[in-house]
Amino acid sequence: MNLQQKKTSAPDTTVLEKLRASGLRPTRQRLALAKLLFGRGHCHVTAEGLFNEAKQTHVNVSLATVYNALHDFTAKGLLREISVDSSSSYFDTNTDDHHHFFFEGTGELQDIPPDSVRIAALPEAPGGSAISRVDVIIRVRD
Amino acid sequence: MNLQQKKTSAPDTTVLEKLRASGLRPTRQRLALAKLLFGRGHCHVTAEGLFNEAKQTHVNVSLATVYNALHDFTAKGLLREISVDSSSSYFDTNTDDHHHFFFEGTGELQDIPPDSVRIAALPEAPGGSAISRVDVIIRVRD
DNA sequence: CAAGTTGATTAGAATTTTTCTAAACTGCGA
DNA sequence: TCGCAGTTTAGAAAAATTCTAATCAACTTG
Numbered sequence A, B: 001m002n003l004q005q006k007k008t009s010a011p012d013t014t015v016l017e018k019l020r021a022s023g024l025r026p027t028r029q030r031l032a033l034a035k036l037l038f039g040r041g042h043c044h045v046t047a048e049g050l051f052n053e054a055k056q057t058h059v060n061v062s063l064a065t066v067y068n069a070l071h072d073f074t075a076k077g078l079l080r081e082i083s084v085d086s087s088s089s090y091f092d093t094n095t096d097d098h099h100h101f102f103f104e105g106t107g108e109l110q111d112i113p114p115d116s117v118r119i120a121a122l123p124e125a126p127g128g129s130a131i132s133r134v135d136v137i138i139r140v141r142d
Numbered sequence C: 001c002a003a004g005t006t007g008a009t010t011a012g013a014a015t016t017t018t019t020c021t022a023a024a025c026t027g028c029g030a
Numbered sequence D: 001t002c003g004c005a006g007t008t009t010a011g012a013a014a015a016a017t018t019c020t021a022a023t024c025a026a027c028t029t030g
Helices: A003-022 A028-038 A047-056 A063-075 B003-022 B028-038 B047-056 B063-075
Strands: A044-046 A080-082 A090-092 A099-103 A108-112 A118-120 A131-140 B044-046 B080-082 B090-092 B099-103 B108-112 B118-120 B131-140
Touching: A003 A028, A028 A047, A028 A063, A044 A047, A047 A063, A063 A080, A063 A090, A090 A108, B003 B028, B028 B047, B028 B063, B044 B047, B044 B108, B047 B063, B063 B080, B063 B090, B090 B108
Parallel strands: A099 A131, B099 B131
Antiparallel strands: A044 A090, A080 A090, A099 A108, A118 B118, A131 B131, B044 B090, B080 B090, B099 B108
């Protein structure tokens, strides 16, 4: 047995625990997708993009399942959904409070550290309703 | 002749001029849609929503034409496109610099006057690229 | 520990949203 | 007025997303 293989299996346990902790059943499909999403540094994916990655890794899931998983993960707070572009929505593995650059040419997203944008004077939400999130997207030509 | 009818025809001229000034041909379809969009106070519409309004006003246009018109108007700076929701994009007749409340329950948008949000410390765009726009969306539960 | 029960999950099918492109139209010059 | 060139429309196609019936997985119960 090769040590290289052992190395890659270590984060799988973390991913499994992550699913268990969220209350989602760790099915074959979800585990495989979660491994792709969380088994590396933070990233921004689209459903189509993750679906293609899955295919390349010989993980057999339907596109509908990818959508289901992304939405389930988002509902459990494992991902954050971002709408910047009418073409498709992005899912961010970084769920901490932060903002984004959007490169209009390539359609790519990049995180902005939370303290490099400061919002002074937030308005009151109308009708006394609660603010659930503030999204700042800085669009950049490239 | 009724004075009431005269009243509603006055803004049509403005709408016609608006189209002419932008360089878009004032076709029957565009005029009808522009009248719906600009013949009243600022509003936020979806393609589907505008299409339904058109039908109710007995304006015969296809949904594809509504999309074409909305995108053409946006390209000429008559509208601003906003992505908040993966379900569909919104078009805002207010093209001045301003931000939005998004009511997650009803899916409605509301303008925030520009000076009630102040952004201190905007980060440098990476690679020296130019910032084309900064969008702030405050999501509200309702 | 096998079988049944219940609720969660998957993925093919359907729907919705958006774009593409051939046909129709418009304005212009001959 | 006629024909040409570019613009606009809208039916058809594509892309994105959701729906739902079939499948599966965890938990009883015998």
